[in-house]
């Protein structure tokens with residue numbers, strides 16, 4: 001898949017942007033605008049299924065050009081892929097693909113994450129993929145990475161629909177969305193708690209400053225009483 005096609009296919013899930021927008025947008029322009037609007041150090045997490053699904057040019061542009069912390073989460077290590085240049089297959093091939101990905105991240109400046117999903121080979125649908133993968137476990141891994149990396153923006157390389165082709169691709173799109181929704185719900189609930197806590201603090205701070213004023217007034221009255229007594 002070419003870079004241009006990937007950018008069209010990728011879905012950008014914005015967790016925090018100016019005015020705390022929660023939106024689902026598409027395309028490199030939307031991603032550029034979302035990144036430019038971040039008022040803190042930006043973190044963008046890209047999620048795909050295999051070691052060669054990521055868009056390294058986009059990750060490099062974000063990390064080197066926009067000073068954004070980037071990471072790629074590959075659900076698998078590519079254990080089930082074809083090896084055109086050697087005899088290694090299965091776990092050995094997965095180790096080679098892992099090393100290749102780590103080397104790619106050293107070049108583009110991003111971090112690399114994986115889940116426990118094993119690349120068992122081609123599957124036609126998400127349902128077929130879930131007969132090999134325990135959904136709860138893989139989702140837990142994705143959510144753990146999202147919680148640890150705390151991205152403001154998640155780029156789902158795939159749409160989570162049959163048009164992605166490979167069942168692994170479909171699942172990576174679906175899990176990216178599910179992890180995004182969980183994170184957004186968590187962020188919203190934290191924000192609500194912070195607002196509630198802030199009001200409580202303001203009230204107690206007002207009450208404290210009131211009692212401080214009363215203490216000062218009382219000290220001042222005592223002082224004037226002393227002065228008048230003198």
Ligand SMILES: [Zn+2]
Nearest residue numbers: 049050052053
């Ligand atoms: Zn793939």
